[in-house]
Each structure stands twice: as structure tokens, then as C-alpha cells.
Amino acid sequence: MKVFTLLRRTIFAALLVPAAALVYWTLTGEAGPNPIDFITDTTGTTALSCLVLSLTVTPLRRLSGRNELIKLRRMLGLYAFFYACLHVLTWSVLDWFFDWESMAADIVKRPFITLGMTTFLLLLPLAITSTEGWIRRLGRRWTRLHRLVYVAAITATIHFWWVVKVDFRQPRLWALALSVLLGFRAWWTLQARVPRSSAGSA
Amino acid sequence: MLIRKTPDIRYSEVTPKGLYLRRREFIHAAAAGAIGAAATLSPVGTARAQAQGGRAKLPNVRKSAFSTTEKINPYEDVTGYNNFYEFGTDKDDPMRNGQKFISRPWTIRVEGLVKTPGSYDIDTFVKPHALEERIYRLRCVEAWSMVIPWVGIPLADVIKRLEPLPGAQFVEFTTLLDPKQMFGQRIPVLDWPYIEGLRMDEAMHPLAILAVGLYGEVLPNQNGAPIRLVVPWKYGFKGIKSIVRIRFTDKQPRNSWEVANPREYGFYANVNPTVDHPRWSQASERRLGEFLRRKTLMFNGYGDQVAGLYSAMDLRRAF
Incomplete structure (x- = not known):
């Protein structure tokens, strides 16, 4: 088996671990006295981790020159969506048990929930159009559409920041990681523009 | 063979x-x-x-008419899931990081507008009072709740014994500051040490107690050993833990959470389903061990006893 295939399968299996662990911990009582809260937190942070991980693929590919890494991007993005789905399901089923009225009120009145829901709605079209068929059909528009992932990563991080009461160490780390990853892209975009204009003036 | x-x-x-x-x-x-x-x-x-x-086990604990008959949460919930940021900000941090905390010997300083200021050994401090079991609801500002069988002494009796001067209008409590033992204090998430306060009439209310135990046993470290405040009609964060100082004052104390975020946490912190926390609703809560949320009651269900303390106040402003 090629090393890359092995890597891909390992990552695939590793990212199933949080979901499996949640089921196991909940059944064995190790999720603690407030399992719903624990599941909400874990699915949320795992979704954010996957989302930020998916943003490392392009920089890693450019830095390493290994183009096959691109194949990891969709998997990581879909994992982010998978955990985001679990997160939203936990909130609507376990936390509120389909109390639509309260949920709607929360989405409108609580900024952190508004942002969480926004993030989910941003990820939804990206997940749907992640197939080969959609990539072909949308052509260049696909690339433009999937830039929404930057917005989703930002709203997800702010969502996390606003949930926290006073201990901002974790959201601060995520914000830092995200800034670095988006910073790479901003730098490259600028770099791509500068030579062209300087070439023109020469 | x-x-x-x-x-x-x-x-x-x-x-x-x-x-x-x-x-x-x-x-x-x-x-x-x-x-x-x-x-x-x-x-x-x-x-x-x-x-x-x-x-x-604590000896000679009397039952109390103030106790609720609701189902008590298991010992594991009460001692394994709580906020005590001095030991870390996760719910199981207090249990994990509080094990080696040294809560004896322990001295409580009494200060301010009071006839009997001074330093008291914890046992001398508690000894004049009969221990009572008080089974109370606890409602956290984070919208979860428990029923806890505290063992404690009425705060009012302690205050009467200490004899505050006529000018004393508030009681301020302070937690031990000891970053060597309380790892959480090495991180400036709150302005350490933790401070809480009560208006004198609140402190004198018969429901307010200083707890020294739970489940008939000596108070575990993670729950605020050796002595903590329990004010069941207020959000849990008013229940300051591991108290080393009690100060009588004529000025309203600035409690730690109010200092940290005055928009979200006030001095009174009475449980009130009609006044939302700016970031989440306070209308309902999850009792640990239950699946469906239940409606949060005004003053955490102690309205009959304590509403009179606030009859002249606008509780939307004095949250």
C-alpha cells in the first residue's frame, strides 16, 4: 500500500474515534453527570478541529509540493460537517427535545447560537457540492462557492469564543491557528498580484 | 500417590x-x-x-424543616461536577485537582464593622453551633441544577455571635488565595481571590447557611472545604468556597463575577427565570440526571420565604 493511502486511511479512522468514544463514554457513564453538555462540547470542538485541519491542507501542499495532499481536503471538510451535524442534533434533540419555540427564540436572541447556526448553514451547501459531479457541473464557480469555508471557520471560532465565560485560552488558540492559516492565503494572494503589476511597470 | x-x-x-x-x-x-x-x-x-x-461522618446532625423532599442527586454528581475555578475551569477539575488541598488547620479572619474581630480556628468557629442537614436545590447560572444534602450552620447564628456594629450593612466573604495549592489561581481568569457578598438582611435569612459538610460527611475539598456559603435562592456562584475572611462593611462588596463581567453578572444574582443572562435564557434548567429541561422557578422555588427581601426592588436592574 502506498504511504499516502495509508495516511489517508489512518486519518479517516482517527477522526471516527471522537464519535465512537462519545457513544462508549455515554453508555459507560464516563461522560459525567451532565452527558448532554459533554456531548455538545465534544462534538462542537471536534467539528471546529476538523474545519481548521481542512484549512491546513492547501498550505501544507504548497509548502511540501505534494499535490496528492489535496485528496485529504474533502475528507476533512466532510468530517467537519459530520460533527457539526452531530452538534446541531445534540442541541435540538438532546438539549431541547424538539422544543422548536425555544430553539427559534435562541437562534434569534442569542448571538452565539445565531453564529453557530450560521456556521452550520454555511457548511451545508459545501457538503452537498463536495461530490465529483457537482465539482464538474459548477466549474470555476465551485472554487468561488467553497471560499465560504473561510467565513464558516471564522464564524465557528467566534461562536466558540462567545460560549466561553471567562477562560478564553482555548478559543484564543483556535483564533491564532485560524489567523495563521488565513494569513498564509492572504500573503500568497498578495504575492501573486505584486509581480504582475511590477512587471507591467517595468 | x-x-x-x-x-x-x-x-x-x-x-x-x-x-x-x-x-x-x-x-x-x-x-x-x-x-x-x-x-x-x-x-x-x-x-x-x-x-x-x-x-x-459528621456527628449529631439535626434534620431541618427547610429541607426539600425532592430526589437528592447522587454523591458522584455533587462531588464530581461543579465549578470551583481555583482548581480549574472544567467541571471535573475540582475533583481531580482538589484532592491534595489542605483544609486543616484553617483560620477564618473576622474583620470590619464588628465587635469581635480576630482570627478564629475553623473548629472553634463552628463548634458553638449545632449542625443541621439542609437539603437544598442548587441552580447554577449555567442553567443546570442539583439537589444537595448540605450539612451546615445557620449564617444568621454566626453573625449574631460575632456581633456586627450598627453600621454594618453588608457581609463580604473571601476565598483562600494560594496558587501553590489552587492551580487555577495561576491563570488570571478571575481577579483572585474570589470575593462574594450579601446584604445584611440576606445574610440573616434563615435559609442562608455556612456549609461544612454534605451527605452527612465532612465537606470534600472540591466542594469548598472546610467551610463555604450556601444561599439556595441565588445562583450557585454566590456560594463562595473555602472561606478565609468574613468582613462586615457599609459598602456593597464587588463580587468576583460582577468584576469580571458586570453586564452579565450582578451583585444580587437571585435565580430569576424572567431575567435572561445576556447570552442564554434562564427560563429553564436541566436537573442533572433528568433528560427533559424543567422550568426554572422564581428565587429557585424559595420565593415564599425570600421574596419579601426584595419587595421594593426592580429585579431587572438589580440582577
């Missing part, structure tokens, strides 16, 4: 399975017993045992 080998261990020497499974408790109990026996001259020998990490 049949060789009969005598087993190395006789059956009578085998530890019974139940006891084996509870061997930690057994060791602690044995240790507590030994220390307790050595300290029988002291009425609080059992409390000393607690400092060694054991679980020690």
Missing part, C-alpha cells in the same frame, strides 16, 4: 469481593479511624481525618 498441596492463602484470609472493590474507601476509612481514635479528645477529630483524604 496423591500430593495434596495446601493453598498458600486460606479462604478466611481472602478479602471479600465487595470490600476489595471498595478498597480505597476501606483504606481511607481505616486511616480515618486511626486518626479519629488518636484525636478522640478533640470533638472534630473526624474533621482532621478528612484532611488526610478520607470520608468522615
Whole structure:
């Protein structure tokens, strides 16, 4: 088996671990006295981790020159969506048990929930159009559409920041990681523009 | 020839399975017993045992008419899931990081507008009062709740004994500041040490207690050993833990959470389903161990007893 295939399968299996662990911990009582809260937190942070991980693929590919890494991007993005789905399901089923009225009120009145829901709605079209068929059909528009992932990563991080009461160490780390990853892209975009204009003036 | 080998261990020497499974408790109990026996001259020998990490029963605890008859949360919920940021900000951090905390000997300083200022040893401080079991609802500002069988002494009795001067309008409490033991204090998430306060009439209310135990046993470290405040009609964060200072003052104390975020946390912090926390609703709560949320009650269900304290106030503003 090629090393890359092995890597891909390992990552695939590793990212199933949080979901499996949640089921196991909940059944064995190790999720603690407030399992719903624990599941909400874990699915949320795992979704954010996957989302930020998916943003490392392009920089890693450019830095390493290994183009096959691109194949990891969709998997990581879909994992982010998978955990985001679990997160939203936990909130609507376990936390509120389909109390639509309260949920709607929360989405409108609580900024952190508004942002969480926004993030989910941003990820939804990206997940749907992640197939080969959609990539072909949308052509260049696909690339433009999937830039929404930057917005989703930002709203997800702010969502996390606003949930926290006073201990901002974790959201601060995520914000830092995200800034670095988006910073790479901003730098490259600028770099791509500068030579062209300087070439023109020469 | 049949060789009969005598087993190395006789059956009578085998530890019974139940006891084996509870061997930690057994060791602690044995240790507590030994220390307790050595300290029988002291009425609080059992409390000393607690400092060694054991679980020690509190003697002569009276029942109270103020107790609720609701289902009590299991010991594991009460001691394994709570906020005590001095030991970390996760719910199981207090249990994990509080184990080695030394809560004896312990001194409480009484200061300010009071006739009897000074430093009191914890046992001398508690001894004049009869211990009472108070089974109270606890409602956290984070919208979860529990029912806890506290053991404590009425705060009003303590205050009467200390004899505040006429000018004293508030009581301020301070938690121990000791970053060596309380790892959480090395991180400036709050402005340490933790401070809480009550208006004098609130502090004198018969529901307010200083707890020194729960489940009939000495208060575990993670729950605020050796002595903490319990004010059941207010959000849990008012229940300041591991108290080292009680100050009588004429000015409203600035409690730690109000200092940290005045928009979200006030001085009064009465449980109030009609005043939302800016970031989440306070209308409902999850009782630990239950699946569906339940409606949050005004003053956490203690309205009949305490509403009179606030009759002239706008509780939307004084949140």
C-alpha cells in the first residue's frame, strides 16, 4: 500500500474515534453527570478541529509540493460537517427535545447560537457540492462557492469564543491557528498580484 | 500417590469481593479511624481525618424543616461536577485537582464593622453551633441544577455571635488565595481571590447557611472545604468556597463575577427565570440526571420565604 493511502486511511479512522468514544463514554457513564453538555462540547470542538485541519491542507501542499495532499481536503471538510451535524442534533434533540419555540427564540436572541447556526448553514451547501459531479457541473464557480469555508471557520471560532465565560485560552488558540492559516492565503494572494503589476511597470 | 498441596492463602484470609472493590474507601476509612481514635479528645477529630483524604461522618446532625423532599442527586454528581475555578475551569477539575488541598488547620479572619474581630480556628468557629442537614436545590447560572444534602450552620447564628456594629450593612466573604495549592489561581481568569457578598438582611435569612459538610460527611475539598456559603435562592456562584475572611462593611462588596463581567453578572444574582443572562435564557434548567429541561422557578422555588427581601426592588436592574 502506498504511504499516502495509508495516511489517508489512518486519518479517516482517527477522526471516527471522537464519535465512537462519545457513544462508549455515554453508555459507560464516563461522560459525567451532565452527558448532554459533554456531548455538545465534544462534538462542537471536534467539528471546529476538523474545519481548521481542512484549512491546513492547501498550505501544507504548497509548502511540501505534494499535490496528492489535496485528496485529504474533502475528507476533512466532510468530517467537519459530520460533527457539526452531530452538534446541531445534540442541541435540538438532546438539549431541547424538539422544543422548536425555544430553539427559534435562541437562534434569534442569542448571538452565539445565531453564529453557530450560521456556521452550520454555511457548511451545508459545501457538503452537498463536495461530490465529483457537482465539482464538474459548477466549474470555476465551485472554487468561488467553497471560499465560504473561510467565513464558516471564522464564524465557528467566534461562536466558540462567545460560549466561553471567562477562560478564553482555548478559543484564543483556535483564533491564532485560524489567523495563521488565513494569513498564509492572504500573503500568497498578495504575492501573486505584486509581480504582475511590477512587471507591467517595468 | 496423591500430593495434596495446601493453598498458600486460606479462604478466611481472602478479602471479600465487595470490600476489595471498595478498597480505597476501606483504606481511607481505616486511616480515618486511626486518626479519629488518636484525636478522640478533640470533638472534630473526624474533621482532621478528612484532611488526610478520607470520608468522615459528621456527628449529631439535626434534620431541618427547610429541607426539600425532592430526589437528592447522587454523591458522584455533587462531588464530581461543579465549578470551583481555583482548581480549574472544567467541571471535573475540582475533583481531580482538589484532592491534595489542605483544609486543616484553617483560620477564618473576622474583620470590619464588628465587635469581635480576630482570627478564629475553623473548629472553634463552628463548634458553638449545632449542625443541621439542609437539603437544598442548587441552580447554577449555567442553567443546570442539583439537589444537595448540605450539612451546615445557620449564617444568621454566626453573625449574631460575632456581633456586627450598627453600621454594618453588608457581609463580604473571601476565598483562600494560594496558587501553590489552587492551580487555577495561576491563570488570571478571575481577579483572585474570589470575593462574594450579601446584604445584611440576606445574610440573616434563615435559609442562608455556612456549609461544612454534605451527605452527612465532612465537606470534600472540591466542594469548598472546610467551610463555604450556601444561599439556595441565588445562583450557585454566590456560594463562595473555602472561606478565609468574613468582613462586615457599609459598602456593597464587588463580587468576583460582577468584576469580571458586570453586564452579565450582578451583585444580587437571585435565580430569576424572567431575567435572561445576556447570552442564554434562564427560563429553564436541566436537573442533572433528568433528560427533559424543567422550568426554572422564581428565587429557585424559595420565593415564599425570600421574596419579601426584595419587595421594593426592580429585579431587572438589580440582577
